[in-house]
Amino acid sequence: MKHTLVLALAGAVAAVGVPSDCPAYDNYAAQSHPPVSCGKFKDPYQRPDSRCRTYAVPEVEETITKVKSQIKDPDLYRLFLNSWPNTVDTTILWRGVSDDNPDEELAFISTGDIHAMWLRDSANQLQSYKPILNITSNNSTNNIATLYRGAINLQGRYIRKFPHCNSFQPPPESKLPPHHFKRNLSKRADTVNPPYDPNVVFECKYELDSLSAFLQLSWDYYDVTKDIKFFGKFHWAEAVKTILKVANDMIQGTYTEDGSVNKSPYTWLRDANSATETVSNNGVGNPVVGNLGLVRSFFRPSDDSTIYQYFVPANMMFSRFLKACVVIMESIDKDTAAQMTKIADSISKAIDEHGIIKHPKYGDIYAFEVDGFGSSNLMVRNTHPLTIVVLANASGQDDANIPSLLSIPHLGYKSASDPVYKRTRDFVLSRSNPYFGYGPVLNSIGGPHLGPGMAWPMAVIMQTMTSNDDDEIVHGIKQLMGSTSGLGLMHESVNTHDESKWTRSWFAWANGLFGQMILDLLDRKPELLKKSYQA
Numbered sequence: 212m213k214h215t216l217v218l219a220l221a222g223a224v225a226a227v228g229v230p231s232d233c234p235a236y237d238n239y240a241a242q243s244h245p246p247v248s249c250g251k252f253k254d255p256y257q258r259p260d261s262r263c264r265t266y267a268v269p270e271v272e273e274t275i276t277k278v279k280s281q282i283k284d285p286d287l288y289r290l291f292l293n294s295w296p297n298t299v300d301t302t303i304l305w306r307g308v309s310d311d312n313p314d315e316e317l318a319f320i321s322t323g324d325i326h327a328m329w330l331r332d333s334a335n336q337l338q339s340y341k342p343i344l345n346i347t348s349n350n351s352t353n354n355i356a357t358l359y360r361g362a363i364n365l366q367g368r369y370i371r372k373f374p375h376c377n378s379f380q381p382p383p384e385s386k387l388p389p390h391h392f393k394r395n396l397s398k399r400a401d402t403v404n405p406p407y408d409p410n411v412v413f414e415c416k417y418e419l420d421s422l423s424a425f426l427q428l429s430w431d432y433y434d435v436t437k438d439i440k441f442f443g444k445f446h447w448a449e450a451v452k453t454i455l456k457v458a459n460d461m462i463q464g465t466y467t468e469d470g471s472v473n474k475s476p477y478t479w480l481r482d483a484n485s486a487t488e489t490v491s492n493n494g495v496g497n498p499v500v501g502n503l504g505l506v507r508s509f510f511r512p513s514d515d516s517t518i519y520q521y522f523v524p525a526n527m528m529f530s531r532f533l534k535a536c537v538v539i540m541e542s543i544d545k546d547t548a549a550q551m552t553k554i555a556d557s558i559s560k561a562i563d564e565h566g567i568i569k570h571p572k573y574g575d576i577y578a579f580e581v582d583g584f585g586s587s588n589l590m591v592r593n594t595h596p597l598t599i600v601v602l603a604n605a606s607g608q609d610d611a612n613i614p615s616l617l618s619i620p621h622l623g624y625k626s627a628s629d630p631v632y633k634r635t636r637d638f639v640l641s642r643s644n645p646y647f648g649y650g651p652v653l654n655s656i657g658g659p660h661l662g663p664g665m666a667w668p669m670a671v672i673m674q675t676m677t678s679n680d681d682d683e684i685v686h687g688i689k690q691l692m693g694s695t696s697g698l699g700l701m702h703e704s705v706n707t708h709d710e711s712k713w714t715r716s717w718f719a720w721a722n723g724l725f726g727q728m729i730l731d732l733l734d735r736k737p738e739l740l741k742k743s744y745q746a
């Protein structure tokens with residue numbers, strides 16, 4: 212989601228039910244509103260006026276009130292107050308039921324400044340409310356559980372139709388207009404195979420983590436509610452079967468046994484002046500070895516193209532949530548449940564075999580991306596210069612988004628004490644990571660999406676969420692408090708030397724994740740929220 216694109220689309224549509232005189236939130240969030248908090252940061256109050264909010268949930272308000280007495284620092288509380296409700300306040304552009312079945316709830320949840328629903332963003336936006344998810348909420352119309360069900364049903368519909376796509380248009384039931392890239396008309400649009408319907412799809416980048424996000428969302432709902440009946444009522448199992456078909460296709464490699472080239476199950480091309488916005492080899496990507504058990508991904512969670520298509524963090528996420536959802540599928544279709552277990556296990560085995568590389572300084576660490584060609588040469592890495600180059604590329608970096616190598620324990624793939632993870636974490640948070648940005652404002656992971664020198668607050672949040680070290684957590688909180696450019700919300704990226712240079716005034720996922728971090732700290736480290744952060 213590039214900033215230029217964001218500007219072209221800003222303010223295009225209002226949520227259903229929000230009065231038309233309410234200000235567009237991307238502009239609103241880029242300005243400060245009174246009253247300011249009473250600490251040294253003087254953070255503004257950035258929640259929209261209550262009549263302009265997209266969805267009111269009593270449990271959200273109760274939590275905001277409850278947490279007030281548990282956070283001592285007024286500026287830190289203000290950041291929580293602004294950011295945690297951001298998804299319900301601003302992005303629930305429509306809720307309703309399916310035309311096909313009045314019992315099937317639907318919820319269209321935008322990413323923020325772009326009025327499209329990303330599978331990954333919406334799953335994570337809702338995850339920030341997992342602590343208050345309650346299937347027997349007092350309020351039958353305004354609650355988090357209905358959003359989860361509505362998002363699962365709508366994501367499932369999208370996936371059944373266009374499983375290679377990452378972000379989607381409002382459903383026809385909403386009567387909201389679709390939005391299209393305002394790209395220079397003299398240039399052609401994306402060329403994608405299989406083709407898609409632009410009235411359903413906003414963008415069609417094939418990302419394994421987007422499909423994993425549907426499984427994560429499903430698991431999060433089941434994990435809390437144990438509402439197994441819901442999953443058998445509509446088309447959830449079909450969506451999962453569609454995902455398995457894509458995964459099986461994407462386990463195939465570039466070449467057949469006799470060296471002929473397989474037809475790629477998906478191709479992508481965009482006229483772009485950035486390498487990460489297009490895909491090499493006429494849209495099929497760099498060659499990969501097939502049938503290792505790993506699943507290809509053409510794009511990363513930043514929506515940048517991969518260099519090596521076995522993107523390890525998405526394989527971890529896919530394996531973890533495929534396995535988690537087996538228990539749900541067992542109540543619907545035992546054969547499919549068995550297939551899910553088989554694929555999940557073969558992925559994690561393949562990660563152990565092909566996804567761990569030896570870094571010259573950090574030792575055995577998880578690779579970011581691999582292609583399968585480098586891994587068989589691991590043994591001779593010290594004697595074969597060419598192999599060192601390949602391995603250097605393979606280990607290269609981390610993504611500031613989630614899934615990332617940093618987020619492995621957050622995904623639940625391995626614990627934070629896993630030795631390979633610990634070494635990987637040391638690497639990605641060091642200057643050996645080519646996309647680690649550092650400076651007086653923010654020290655954190657970035658990526659080619661916005662280029663060197665732009666660090667992502669989300670990666671600082673993930674660093675604190677995966678840390679048990681009080682000093683590291685306190686340092687992370689301080690950096691986050693000091694990098695909002697006085698706007699009191701989380702931005703997508705911030706210049707490591709200049710707080711006033713940032714991207715995306717309205718990035719709901721990052722806001723939600725900040726709130727999720729605070730709620731997690733209230734559980735794990737309540738004493739750190741009893742501290743003052745004014746010094």
Ligand SMILES: *[C@@H]1O[C@H](CO)[C@@H](O)[C@H](O)[C@H]1NC(C)=O
Binds near residue numbers: 268349351353
């Ligand atoms: C449910 O919550 C909404 C939003 O706060 C409120 O307007 C409505 O009156 C509530 N309904 C009930 C039955 O409490």
Ligand SMILES: *[C@@H]1O[C@H](CO)[C@@H](O)[C@H](O)[C@H]1NC(C)=O
Binds near residue numbers: 269270273349350
């Ligand atoms: C739900 O109802 C109970 C009992 O009436 C009340 O104590 C509780 O605060 C209510 N919770 C919400 C979220 O309205």
Ligand SMILES: *[C@@H]1O[C@H](CO)[C@@H](O)[C@H](O)[C@H]1NC(C)=O
Binds near residue numbers: 345346347348349
């Ligand atoms: C869910 O809400 C009901 C009704 O307000 C309440 O009795 C119950 O304790 C809540 N459950 C959780 C886990 O908060």
Ligand SMILES: *[C@@H]1O[C@H](CO)[C@@H](O)[C@H](O)[C@H]1NC(C)=O
Binds near residue numbers: 395396397398
């Ligand atoms: C659109 O692209 C063409 C060809 O690259 C270029 O000549 C033209 O200036 C562009 N127009 C705008 C408005 O950017």
Ligand SMILES: *[C@@H]1O[C@H](CO)[C@@H](O)[C@H](O)[C@H]1NC(C)=O
Binds near residue numbers: 497600603
């Ligand atoms: C790998 O890195 C080398 C130099 O470090 C570079 O020349 C080459 O293009 C890279 N390969 C890929 C596939 O990015």
